[in-house]
Amino acid sequence: MKFWIGVDDTDSRKGMCTTYVALLMIEKLGDIGNLISFPRLIRLNPTIPYKTRGNGAVSFALELENLDKAMEIADEVIRKYAELDDENTNPGVVFVKEEKVQYLEEFAKRAIKDVLSIEDAYKVLERYSIPYLKYKNGRGLIGALASVGARLEDFVYELITYRYPEKFGKPRQYDEESFYEMDLNLYPLVFDTVDWCNHVIMAVPSTPCPVLFGLRGEDVESLKKAIKMVKTEKWEKYTIFLTNHATDMHIIDNGEIKDFRSYRIVGRVVEKPYEIIGGHVFLRFETSKCILKCSAFEPTKQFRNIIRALIPGDILEVYGSVKRSTLNLEKINVLKLEKNFVEENPSCPICGKKMESAGKNQGFRCRKCKNKAFEKFRFEIPRKIETGFYEVPPCARRHLTKPLIRMNTDKKHIFR
Ligand code: ATP
Numbered sequence: 001m002k003f004w005i006g007v008d009d010t011d012s013r014k015g016m017c018t019t020y021v022a023l024l025m026i027e028k029l030g031d032i033g034n035l036i037s038f039p040r041l042i043r044l045n046p047t048i049p050y051k052t053r054g055n056g057a058v059s060f061a062l063e064l065e066n067l068d069k070a071m072e073i074a075d076e077v078i079r080k081y082a083e084l085d086d087e088n089t090n091p092g093v094v095f096v097k098e099e100k101v102q103y104l105e106e107f108a109k110r111a112i113k114d115v116l117s118i119e120d121a122y123k124v125l126e127r128y129s130i131p132y133l134k135y136k137n138g139r140g141l142i143g144a145l146a147s148v149g150a151r152l153e154d155f156v157y158e159l160i161t162y163r164y165p166e167k168f169g170k171p172r173q174y175d176e177e178s179f180y181e182m183d184l185n186l187y188p189l190v191f192d193t194v195d196w197c198n199h200v201i202m203a204v205p206s207t208p209c210p211v212l213f214g215l216r217g218e219d220v221e222s223l224k225k226a227i228k229m230v231k232t233e234k235w236e237k238y239t240i241f242l243t244n245h246a247t248d249m250h251i252i253d254n255g256e257i258k259d260f261r262s263y264r265i266v267g268r269v270v271e272k273p274y275e276i277i278g279g280h281v282f283l284r285f286e287t288s289k290c291i292l293k294c295s296a297f298e299p300t301k302q303f304r305n306i307i308r309a310l311i312p313g314d315i316l317e318v319y320g321s322v323k324r325s326t327l328n329l330e331k332i333n334v335l336k337l338e339k340n341f342v343e344e345n346p347s348c349p350i351c352g353k354k355m356e357s358a359g360k361n362q363g364f365r366c367r368k369c370k371n372k373a374f375e376k377f378r379f380e381i382p383r384k385i386e387t388g389f390y391e392v393p394p395c396a397r398r399h400l401t402k403p404l405i406r407m408n409t410d411k412k413h414i415f416r
Contacts, residue, residue, distance in 0.1 A: 002036065002098040003064050005029075006148040008057035009140025010078065012086035015168060017209040019160055022058035023239050025077045032069050033062040041158055041241035042147040043399045044111045046250055047260040047321045050088065050139060053207065054399045057143030058241070059150075067095060067131065075133055084135060092121070092140030093133040096148045100128050104149025111146030112249050112400075115260050121145055154247040156406075159223040161212040161235035169208040175231035176201055179213075182229040187416070188405045189222035190215055192246070195395040196416055198301055202394055203230075216245055248402040251319060257290060262321040262400075266335070267292070269314040273307050281307045285318065285327075294318055294327045300392040302415065306332070309384040313338030319401075330401045331391040340381045346373040388412055 010021040019041055026035055039060035048055050064070050074093050083089045096104065107124050110116055121141040125132055134141055163172070179201045183193045193203045193215060203213040212235045217223040220240060227238065250262045257263065267287035275281050279298040284291055296307040307329070310316070315336040320327040345354050348366035355364035355373055363374040388411025391397070391404045404412040 001064060001067075002061055003033075003067065003070070004059055004061050004096045004098065004101055004148040005070075005074065006057060006059040006092075006094045006096065006144035006146070007074075007140075008092055008143030008147060009089060010082035010091045011052050011209065012083035012089050013052060013207070014083065014086065015208050015210075016081065016083045017211055018056060018058055019239070019241065020162055020210040021077060021081050022060065023162070023237070024081055025074055026060055026062075028073050028077055029062055029064075029070055032066055032073070033064040036061040036063060038157070038240055038242040040147060040150070040152075041243040041245070042108070042112075042143075042150045043244055043250075044143055044146055045113060045115065045260065045262075046398050046400055047262065047323055048115065049260075052088070055143070056399070057140075057147035059144075059147035061098070071095065071131060071133060078133065078135060082135070090137045090139040091133075091135040092138050092142070092144040094125070094141065094144045094148060095131045096128075096145075100130065101148055103128050104145055105151050106149075108146040108149030108151070111142055112150065112244070113252050113261060116142050118142065150244060150249075152242070152244055152247075152249075154249070154402075155242055155244060156216055156218055156246050157220055157223055158214055158216050158241045158243045158245060159227060159238060160214045160241065161227070161232075161238040162210045163212045164234070164236045165210070167233065168210055172204055172212060173233040174201075174204055174213065178229060178231040179203055182226050185229065186217075186222055186226050189219060190217040190226045191405055192216050192394045192397060192403060193226075195393050198393055198395045200395040202397075245399045246402050246406055247400065248319070250321070250398075250400045257287075257292060257322055257325075257327075259322055259325065262319075262330075263327065264317060264319050265292070265327075266315070266317045269310050269312050269316065271312055273310055275308070279304065282326075283307055283310065283329075285316070292327055293325065294320065294329050296329050296392075300329070300396045303329070303390065303392045303396070306385055306390045306413075310334075311338055311340055311383075321398075329392070330398060331389060331404065333389045334385060334387045337383050337385070337387060340383055341378055342381055343376040343378050346375070346377045386411075391415055 283294040317333040350369040358365040393415040
């Protein structure tokens with residue numbers, strides 16, 4: 001019988017990774033069942049406060065005869081490898097018969113775009129009589145169910161290598177150049193590996209987890225070429241996941257703005273963007289329903305220059321997640337640029353110097369030549385940006401954010 005197994009919430013900031021725990025589970029379950037196709041790494045709502053890092057959950061399909069035995073094996077793996085001592089680690093594992101997966105699609109959509117409760121997960125588990133394992137408060141059941149139910153219309157692959165256990169927590173050894181070299185060769189089939197402008201290798205995490213590096217790509221062949229090109233310490237094993245990374249699956253179109261959700265909204269810039277200490281840039285933006293504060297925080301680096309260049313009247317489509325009533329920008333589509341006029345006191349036609357005010361409602365005069373003028377001089381300054389899409393650089397990109405290189409649009413300004 002074909003079962004989908006979903007796993008979530010097994011790691012903590014101190015170590016481990018749900019993809020690794022799931023992989024160990026797949027290996028151990030290999031004694032009693034056969035893995036069908038790729039395991040899936042599904043990213044859920046990126047704004048959820050309980051997340052450890054990227055709010056990822058894993059699911060995989062197995063041909064199984066003995067469910068009780070499979071649950072026993074999964075339980076052993078969780079007890080042995082999950083970070084159960086951490087107060088924020090609350091694992092959940094679900095075992096869903098293939099024909100019931102369709103009933104979880106709506107739940108998964110909500111887990112990716114919305115905020116759910118543990119009770120929501122229990123309702124679904126009871127309603128469809130889904131066997132499960134839960135540890136502590138069982139919050140991981142939300143992600144476990146969602147990772148099984150997510151229907152991926154768009155997807156990419158993620159190849160993840162894992163270190164030898166004795167290396168966990170120690171500095172990673174790798175040749176930076178080789179990652180840039182690989183990017184030169186395989187981009188955009190393999191993408192978001194490095195950030196050329198900000199000198200960051202995104203493929204290599206800095207956390208104490210078992211992952212050595214992760215490569216993101218459009219097809220399996222390119223990822224297999226890529227793994228041969230990067231030079232690193234020896235890894236123990238690797239897996240290729242099918243994933244909703246880089247798909248914008250978290251984005252809600254024009255919904256009612258609420259905290260902890262992500263949106264795509266059209267509106268108008270209402271005042272000149274302003275900056276605060278630390279280099280964070282803010283924008284006030286008028287939508288059909290409200291005035292929304294949007295932010296481009298310091299880590300979004302050169303993207304802030306695009307926001308700084310906006311002026312009142314510009315029409316944009318903004319993409320981003322809302323927290324504390326502020327939308328953190330992931331990308332913008334500049335739909336219409338307002339003309340940028342500047343007014344100055346007129347110049348004297350004889351001596352060329354700027355005229356001065358002749359008094360209230362009296363126009364302007366040149367003190368030296370006695371020339372008079374009645375209106376300010378108005379002229380247009382060319383804009384520093386043009387219409388089209390702009391995105392945050394790779395080092396500031398969320399797993400779920402669709403990079404412009406993957407978007408089917410002509411007018412895009414790619415930060416690579
Ligand atoms: P990693 O990606 O390194 O595995 P993580 O960032 O995925 O870690 P978790 O430890 O899995 O973080 O914690 C996220 C928790 O939030 C899980 O318990 C998951 O079930 C829960 N969760 C996920 N999406 C939602 C949602 N939309 N509403 C409520 N809870 C959610």
